[in-house]
Amino acid sequence: MSDLLKITIDNITVEVPAGTTILNAARQIGGEVAPPAMCYYSKLADSGGKCRTCLVEVSKGSEKDPRPMPKLVASCRTTVMDGMEVKNITSPKVIDARNGVVEFLLINHPLDCPVCDQAGECDLQDLGYNHGKEGTRYEFKRRTFHKVDLGDYIQLHMTRCIMCFRCVFVADQLTEKREHGILDRGDHAQIATLIEKNLHNDFIGNVIDVCPVGALTDKTFRFKNRVWFTKPVDAHRNCSNPKCCGEAQLWMRGDEVFRVTARKDEWGEVKEASNGKTGWICNTCRFETKKAIDWTIEGPSVVNRHSVISQGHYVGVIKPTETFNAVMKGRDPKLLMDIHDESEVNKPNIDLSVLDRPAHSTDFN
Ligand code: SF4
Numbered sequence: 001m002s003d004l005l006k007i008t009i010d011n012i013t014v015e016v017p018a019g020t021t022i023l024n025a026a027r028q029i030g031g032e033v034a035p036p037a038m039c040y041y042s043k044l045a046d047s048g049g050k051c052r053t054c055l056v057e058v059s060k061g062s063e064k065d066p067r068p069m070p071k072l073v074a075s076c077r078t079t080v081m082d083g084m085e086v087k088n089i090t091s092p093k094v095i096d097a098r099n100g101v102v103e104f105l106l107i108n109h110p111l112d113c114p115v116c117d118q119a120g121e122c123d124l125q126d127l128g129y130n131h132g133k134e135g136t137r138y139e140f141k142r143r144t145f146h147k148v149d150l151g152d153y154i155q156l157h158m159t160r161c162i163m164c165f166r167c168v169f170v171a172d173q174l175t176e177k178r179e180h181g182i183l184d185r186g187d188h189a190q191i192a193t194l195i196e197k198n199l200h201n202d203f204i205g206n207v208i209d210v211c212p213v214g215a216l217t218d219k220t221f222r223f224k225n226r227v228w229f230t231k232p233v234d235a236h237r238n239c240s241n242p243k244c245c246g247e248a249q250l251w252m253r254g255d256e257v258f259r260v261t262a263r264k265d266e267w268g269e270v271k272e273a274s275n276g277k278t279g280w281i282c283n284t285c286r287f288e289t290k291k292a293i294d295w296t297i298e299g300p301s302v303v304n305r306h307s308v309i310s311q312g313h314y315v316g317v318i319k320p321t322e323t324f325n326a327v328m329k330g331r332d333p334k335l336l337m338d339i340h341d342e343s344e345v346n347k348p349n350i351d352l353s354v355l356d357r358p359a360h361s362t363d364f365n
């Protein structure tokens with residue numbers, strides 16, 4: 001008997017080892033089927049279970065006990081059972097709940113994207129774009145905080161924080177001594193250092209990369225540029241810190257390095273480095289080696305073509321090279337519809353997406 005468990009998410013079946021969470025099973029399928037995650041971070045132990053953006057509907061508990069789960073569950077904290085059936089984007093209940101979670105996350109979050117350094121790479125901005133409403137029903141005073149300098153390199157905008165705990169886990173798990181944490185409870189809860197303190201540790205800069213919003217920003221980059229005007233390149237250096245992977249992304253304009261960050265994977269998490277280390281980088285690489293000659297540049301980073309960061313980086317016309325089959329790892333897409341089955345706008349023998357010329361009236365019915 002195979003040790004793998006079968007799970008069907010949005011009508012697509014995958015097999016995963018016991019102990020895998022629904023979220024990670026969905027990430028194996030990829031694309032829209034993977035629920036958004038604002039607090040879970042696979043490289044940080046115990047993360048997840050705080051934000052509820054990853055809620056899914058379990059319509060069949062398992063082969064042995066097929067009863068559906070009575071409430072939506074956090075997919076980052078719920079493990080797969082054999083024969084489980086889950087709905088994410090195919091569940092109107094989930095979409096409705098996710099819209100509610102986004103509204104809740106935005107209760108206190110200021111809409112200052114036009115001046116926020118995280119704009120263009122903010123998970124909450126993407127989530128708000130996909131699930132947000134144009135207005136708010138909240139009538140009370142929003143909580144506000146003064147900006148706090150956490151040392152020479154990091155600034156905290158508590159007003160933007162969504163209490164995901166990721167930065168606390170980074171300090172706990174990557175640095176020798178955690179100097180900040182969550183103070184108070186409920187709507188008084190805040191990220192703070194109690195007595196104002198600088199965060200010193202060598203690896204503390206990684207809190208900037210894990211923060212899903214613009215609450216923790218890089219003081220050496222603040223207001224210097226918009227990310228989409230800079231050009232990201234992959235680079236490495238021989239870093240003497242044994243914990244640092246030495247592989248980073250330089251955000252350049254001309255020859256000038258505006259900022260240095262860890263490299264990210266498709267889920268927005270730090271990527272595993274080629275030397276097998278998790279892609280965390282030390283403060284020296286991030287803040288103190290900001291000249292192109294400090295680095296060996298490998299070449300332009302691959303940027304998702306749907307990201308605002310790829311704007312202006314096209315060279316000629318880019319055509320996607322992946323086939324659906326390759327993207328779906330050999331499976332047939334089940335959530336896609338053939339336009340000819342759904343619409344009678346264009347003639348059945350005309351495939352508008354592959355025309356090598358502009359469409360004209362003879363292509364349509
Ligand atoms: S500061 Fe950022 S990483 Fe830390 S809890 Fe708030 S949102 Fe999360």
Ligand code: FES
Pocket residue numbers: 036037038039040048049050051052053054055074075076077
């Ligand atoms: S990602 Fe699951 S609760 Fe936040």
